[in-house]
Amino acid sequence: xxxxxxxxxxxxxxxxxxxxxxxxxxxxxxxxxxxxxxxxxxxxxxxxxxxxxxxxxxxxxxxxxxxxxxxxxxxx
Amino acid sequence: xxxxxxxxxxxxxxxxxxxxxxxxxxxxxxxxxxxxxxxxxxxxxxxxxxxxxxxxxxxxxxxxxxxxxxxxxxxxxxxxxxxxxxxxxxxxxxxxxxxxxxxxxxxxxxxxxxxxxxxxxxxxxxxxxxxxxxxxxxxxxxxxxxxxxxxxxxxxxxxxxxxxxxxxxxxxxxxxxxxxxxxxxxxxxxxxxxxxxxxxxxxxxxxxxxxxxxxxxxxxxxxxxxxxxxxxxxxxxxxxxxxxxxxxxxxxxxxxxxxxxxxxxxxxxxxxxxxxxxxxxxxxxxxxxxxxxxxxxxxxxxxxxxxxxxxxxx
Numbered sequence: 001x002x003x004x005x006x007x008x009x010x011x012x013x014x015x016x017x018x019x020x021x022x023x024x025x026x027x028x029x030x031x032x033x034x035x036x037x038x039x040x041x042x043x044x045x046x047x048x049x050x051x052x053x054x055x056x057x058x059x060x061x062x063x064x065x066x067x068x069x070x071x072x073x074x075x076x
Numbered sequence: 077x078x079x080x081x082x083x084x085x086x087x088x089x090x091x092x093x094x095x096x097x098x099x100x101x102x103x104x105x106x107x108x109x110x111x112x113x114x115x116x117x118x119x120x121x122x123x124x125x126x127x128x129x130x131x132x133x134x135x136x137x138x139x140x141x142x143x144x145x146x147x148x149x150x151x152x153x154x155x156x157x158x159x160x161x162x163x164x165x166x167x168x169x170x171x172x173x174x175x176x177x178x179x180x181x182x183x184x185x186x187x188x189x190x191x192x193x194x195x196x197x198x199x200x201x202x203x204x205x206x207x208x209x210x211x212x213x214x215x216x217x218x219x220x221x222x223x224x225x226x227x228x229x230x231x232x233x234x235x236x237x238x239x240x241x242x243x244x245x246x247x248x249x250x251x252x253x254x255x256x257x258x259x260x261x262x263x264x265x266x267x268x269x270x271x272x273x274x275x276x277x278x279x280x281x282x283x284x285x286x287x288x289x290x291x292x293x294x295x296x297x298x299x300x301x302x303x304x305x306x307x308x309x310x311x312x313x314x315x316x317x318x319x320x321x322x323x324x325x326x327x328x329x330x331x332x333x334x335x336x337x338x339x340x341x342x343x344x345x346x347x348x349x350x351x352x353x354x355x356x357x358x359x360x361x362x363x364x365x366x367x368x369x370x371x372x373x374x375x376x377x378x379x380x381x382x383x384x385x386x387x388x389x390x
Contacts, residue, residue, distance in 0.1 A: 023315075023327070023331055024301055024302070024306075024307050024310065024331075024334070025301040025310070026294060026301055026310055026314055029310055029311075029314040029315045030314070032315065032324075032327065033314075033315070033324075037324075037327065038323050038324055038326055038327060039326040039327050039330065040326070040327045040330040040331070053326070
């Protein structure tokens, strides 16, 4: 799942900060529970659990990141 | 060399003196929490421990050196060797928890959960296990408790060669924590508790198992997420809240491929449970005595693999 984020185009990468949690660690498990995730792998955007178990299509992920980016910039 | 500023626990195995182990902590250049474990004069040992607590190692070494008690050495002399070895990097820091391995592959194991110092319950399980030809008995703690027969429990464990591990209260009692209420546990038995393993690795029906009490291990100083069986503990204690949160079992199942153990046994929740997730067996032990009923778990090889059942006796 982390790979699907890492291979995003450069212009999309510049819009986001990526954090990866290791489920083998207590910190990773704590984050998993905070997000109320149930399955692995999971992707959250802005603390909101978006994808569980399935790896999103790159176009879908890009569209969601761009949507959120636009929303935030309109707010500011 | 010991890295300055780092806090590390050490266990030194002595030679020629009464206590077989010396436990201590090095914080930078100073020593703390010295404990002579398993024998000797507890009063004098406690005094030595207090006198040198938080003192720079290089200042106390001259005081410890050259004291002869028996076998051309002494407790202070052994402590001097231990500190010198630790500061010089020749003694490795102790693992964050004590892991023991049962070297014999087993066909059957009796598991006892919370005993709480109830020797009568322990003796009943021993008697039944002997009658049924069960190969080994494991006690997962707490061994001691409010019951006044804590001493008898510790004696029975030694006498019958029972594999016992520390529960959280046992650990607190071994640390002489004031909060622990096992007032009937004497100094010798506290030392014995301190020497008990906290995790046990075993083999039954060709499968690797791990048994531990619960999440206090994750709060031990220097605990690492990358110790043997830490993943299994993290999944049981952290992810699934001791298997009580079944909604995260899909995530648990995804992680089981990285497990070392096929069987994971724990006793903190004090309730019976058995789950098969991702091909791994998860077993929660209930208390040994509940409403005057004795309960223990029997894990054994069966014709088609592995079986677990709860044995109940009135």
